[in-house]
Amino acid sequence: MFWKLASLSASSPVESILDKEKYTLEELLDEEEIIQECKALNSRLINFLRDRAQVEQLLRYVVEEPQDDADSKLAFKFPFISCEIFTCEIDVILKTLVEDEKLMDLLFSFLEPNRPHSALLAGYFGKVVICLMIRKTAALMNYIKGHQNVFSQLVDLIGITSIMEVLVR
Numbered sequence: 667m668f669w670k671l672a673s674l675s676a677s678s679p680v681e682s683i684l685d686k687e688k689y690t691l692e693e694l695l696d697e698e699e700i701i702q703e704c705k706a707l708n709s710r711l712i713n714f715l716r717d718r719a720q721v722e723q724l725l726r727y728v729v730e731e732p733q734d735d736a737d738s739k740l741a742f743k744f745p746f747i748s749c750e751i752f753t754c755e756i757d758v759i760l761k762t763l764v765e766d767e768k769l770m771d772l773l774f775s776f777l778e779p780n781r782p783h784s785a786l787l788a789g790y791f792g793k794v795v796i797c798l799m800i801r802k803t804a805a806l807m808n809y810i811k812g813h814q815n816v817f818s819q820l821v822d823l824i825g826i827t828s829i830m831e832v833l834v835r
Contacts, residue, residue, distance in 0.1 A: 684710045695747045704754040716758040724748040728790045729776035749790035764805035777819035792828030
């Protein structure tokens with residue numbers, strides 16, 4: 667009988683963070699179980715992540731190169747986890763993104779010619795855009811119609827495999 671009670675009191679590390687009075691996006695991104703919690707549609711987590719400020723920071727991890735002296739969490743882990751959160755296809759998070767033109771501008775700022783285009787971040791960018799193609803097709807196409815430069819910028823970067831995959835779709 668004891669083991670049943672013990673399992674009831676055990677909560678996920680993500681829930682422990684969410685139970686705190688103050689916590690940051692980075693604390694959650696650093697937690698190993700965050701993707702599983704997103705896929706399990708943890709409502710408290712999703713309500714936090716769907717906030718515009720959180721979606722903006724997730725996008726920044728996906729499209730902005732980290733500083734040269736950034737630790738491995740900022741350079742590799744947070745961009746990867748951020749991309750995975752978007753590709754969990756949680757409707758309210760994707761809705762926050764596609765319904766805010768400034769957030770869409772931030773996403774597609776990755777394509778600007780004066781920016782570095784690392785293969786790693788290009789892969790994350792491509793995964794997010796393909797996810798939007800599948801889940802938020804109309805909103806994405808409306809954005810692209812209103813921003814004709816996006817298509818030409820994609821074509822300019824066709825040499826990057828992940829960008830080519832976006833164009834092929």
